[in-house]
Amino acid sequence: MAIISHCFRFGVDRIGWKDDPKRAFTISSAYSKILCEPRLEVDDYWCIIWRLKVPQRIRSFLWLAMRGNLLTNAECRQRHMTLAEECDICHNGAEDVNHILRESLGAAVTWIKLVRPDRVTKFFSMPFRDWFAANLCDQCEFVSNQKD
Numbered sequence: 001m002a003i004i005s006h007c008f009r010f011g012v013d014r015i016g017w018k019d020d021p022k023r024a025f026t027i028s029s030a031y032s033k034i035l036c037e038p039r040l041e042v043d044d045y046w047c048i049i050w051r052l053k054v055p056q057r058i059r060s061f062l063w064l065a066m067r068g069n070l071l072t073n074a075e076c077r078q079r080h081m082t083l084a085e086e087c088d089i090c091h092n093g094a095e096d097v098n099h100i101l102r103e104s105l106g107a108a109v110t111w112i113k114l115v116r117p118d119r120v121t122k123f124f125s126m127p128f129r130d131w132f133a134a135n136l137c138d139q140c141e142f143v144s145n146q147k148d
């Protein structure tokens with residue numbers, strides 16, 4: 001939020017707070033700025049993850065995975081840390097969170113053993129965030145030993 005003033009009449013450039021007429025930063029001006037901004041959407045997925053009775057590091061992993069922020073090859077390429085986003089193991093497409101957790105050969109073989117046969121098609125074709133949320137729920141429809 002700080003901007004550099006370009007006023008040659010008053011001397012050298014200096015950094016100022018653009019939301020204050022005197023260009024002075026104050027907590028109250030920052031608070032007013034936050035209140036005036038559109039409210040951030042509360043992420044329902046975070047609530048689901050937060051309620052899980054698992055260690056905090058698992059919650060953090062799930063949160064990063066759900067947001068697509070795990071340091072996969074695709075994410076590294078997005079951050080200009082590498083040129084290749086391809087999966088180093090199966091070389092079958094980009095290595096993103098969806099690939100690692102659902103579509104890679106190792107993941108898919110594991111999922112097929114766990115998912116009810118009548119739900120396999122839906123399991124692998126759902127949009128990633130919906131799939132992720134569906135698997136976080138207590139009443140997961142994909143688990144083999146659940147009743148209909």
Ligand SMILES: [Zn+2]
Nearest residue numbers: 087089090104
């Ligand atoms: Zn792969």
